[in-house]
Amino acid sequence: MLRDAMIFAILKHMTSAKKLPIYVIMHDIRSTHNVGSVLRTAEGLGIEHVYMSGYTPYPKGHSGDIRLPHIAHKNHEAIRKTALGAENTVRWSYEPSIKTCIDYLKREGVTIVGLEQATQAKQLHTYTPDKPIALIIGNEVSGLDQKIMDQCDTIVEIPMLGQKESYNVSVATAMALHWFRYGN
DSSP, X not given: OHHHXXXXXXXXXXXXXXXXXXXXXXXXXXXXXXXXXXXXXXXXXXXXXXXXXXXXOOOTTOTXXXXXXXXXXXXXXXXXXXXXXXXXXXXXXXXXXXXXXXXXXXXXXXXXXXEOOOTTOEEGGGOOOSSOEEEEEOBTTTXXXXXXXXXXXXXXXXXXXXXXXXXXXXXXXXXXXHHHHHXX
């Protein structure tokens, strides 16, 4: 009986998901495992499109892929290990220039939200989007540089209660995307 009530509550919560389109931009991510994890999270949360930019590794299938075949294969296989098929079901593309990607999304009326610890950042749980958003995530060590943050409409950060300075980038992305989809 308790199990059925829990399942009902979870399904009710999930069906009340916000239907605003959400996009992700992964910029200068180093780890194929983080790329795969973000793709898998994006698939589970119904993200519209995942853009990869800078030196972020990406799966095979990009029409303008200029990587050497063995590099493309190695990246694809490593991403596949954590994406578990999401690389085939999530809409994604590679755009070398993050500026091009941001400019395109802004022209489409998308709010650009950076995920970064910064003085101007709002706490994630206090930010509620009211129109389509694109979440930009940056390098695992250095995060988003100031030039990119300057292009964002807003910056959000996740509060830290422990002693570590930050979460893993794929974990932080999952937390933020889940808030945008189901928060409040």
